[in-house]
Amino acid sequence: MSMTKPKQRSRILKEVHEMATDLYEIGLIDKRRMREYDALCHLDVHEMSPRKIRALRKKENISQAVFAAILNTSVSTVQKWEIGEKKPGGASLKLLNLIERKGMEVAL
Amino acid sequence: MSMTKPKQRSRILKEVHEMATDLYEIGLIDKRRMREYDALCHLDVHEMSPRKIRALRKKENISQAVFAAILNTSVSTVQKWEIGEKKPGGASLKLLNLIERKGMEVAL
DNA sequence: GCCATCTATATCACCCAGTGATATAGTATG
DNA sequence: CATACTATATCACTGGGTGATATAGATGGC
Numbered sequence: 363m364s365m366t367k368p369k370q371r372s373r374i375l376k377e378v379h380e381m382a383t384d385l386y387e388i389g390l391i392d393k394r395r396m397r398e399y400d401a402l403c404h405l406d407v408h409e410m411s412p413r414k415i416r417a418l419r420k421k422e423n424i425s426q427a428v429f430a431a432i433l434n435t436s437v438s439t440v441q442k443w444e445i446g447e448k449k450p451g452g453a454s455l456k457l458l459n460l461i462e463r464k465g466m467e468v469a470l
Numbered sequence: 471m472s473m474t475k476p477k478q479r480s481r482i483l484k485e486v487h488e489m490a491t492d493l494y495e496i497g498l499i500d501k502r503r504m505r506e507y508d509a510l511c512h513l514d515v516h517e518m519s520p521r522k523i524r525a526l527r528k529k530e531n532i533s534q535a536v537f538a539a540i541l542n543t544s545v546s547t548v549q550k551w552e553i554g555e556k557k558p559g560g561a562s563l564k565l566l567n568l569i570e571r572k573g574m575e576v577a578l
Numbered sequence: 579g580c581c582a583t584c585t586a587t588a589t590c591a592c593c594c595a596g597t598g599a600t601a602t603a604g605t606a607t608g
Numbered sequence: 609c610a611t612a613c614t615a616t617a618t619c620a621c622t623g624g625g626t627g628a629t630a631t632a633g634a635t636g637g638c
Contacts, residue, residue: 404578407542425614434515434564439596441616448595452625454561456542460577468576469568470512533585547625549587556624560596 407459412446415458419444422466432469433457515567520554523566527552530574540577541565 410418419429419440430440435454442448450458460468518526527537527548538548543562550556558566568576 405539427614431513433561434567435560436597437615438598439560442596445616447617450561451595452543452547452562453541453558453565454595456577457561457565459542469564535585544626545586546627550625553587555588559624562624 404463407455410443410450410455410458410462412444414462415440415450416444418458418462424466432466512571515563518551518558518563518566518570520552522570523548523558524552526566526570532574540574 419426422429424432426440426444427437430437433440433454439448443450457469527534530537532540534548534552535545538545541548541562547556551558565577
């Protein structure tokens with residue numbers, strides 16, 4: 363009620379996506395089209411290869427320690443991502459995707 | 471080498487934080503001052519109570535399902551956060567903090 | 579009123595990502 | 609060469625995250 367409200371647009375996008383999700387589950391639109399909606403609303407998240415993750419970090423010239431701090435995770439975890447011993451998923455993957463698309467600044 | 475480079479500022483901030491971290495570990499600055507640096511660089515992440523998480527979601531008028539999709543996590547997980555059965559940590563917590571500070575848009 | 583739909587809550591068992599510690603090996607910088 | 613800093617490598621542990629399913633409210637249309 364008091365702040366500026368850039369809320370409207372994203373709200374609508376979400377409505378659209380919800381609707382599309384429903385249509386998909388009912389079977390009225392196929393998987394391919396559903397993906398388009400996902401992409402449209404920037405809700406799709408793709409896997410991140412170890413090299414990609416490292417590249418993402420190196421691009422900003424920061425150490426694994428700082429990178430871990432930014433992501434609020436442990437150094438050990440970042441290492442395993444980069445070596446390929448463990449693969450990020452869920453919110454971790456989402457964050458990495460955001461950083462890839464929007465730059466490290468989104469996490470600051 | 472080719473793109474625009476808004477890189478410089480965040481780079482410096484990170485340097486500052488790294489330095490502060492070192493100073494803290496050595497014992498030259500105390501915990502309170504360290505926290506200031508954390509806050510300055512927006513690297514601190516605070517816990518999120520179940521109510522807070524729910525409030526965050528309700529504020530945008532979205533369902534748990536959509537919220538989960540945005541965070542790239544499962545509905546089940548969001549539920550447990552809101553009930554208090556599990557508490558988000560790591561990248562999950564970071565994302566929630568970002569959304570709290572910058573709004574849901576950061577995740578889109 | 580009743581039925582259909584969406585949303586939320588609840589509970590289950592599984593397991594792997596994430597953690598913390600520690601030890602070693604590179605690689606700069608003085 | 610020595611002293612940092614950074615990266616790689618294992619290790620054992622555990623709890624956060626997952627997926628499925630079942631129930632209960634809430635909403636809305638006929």
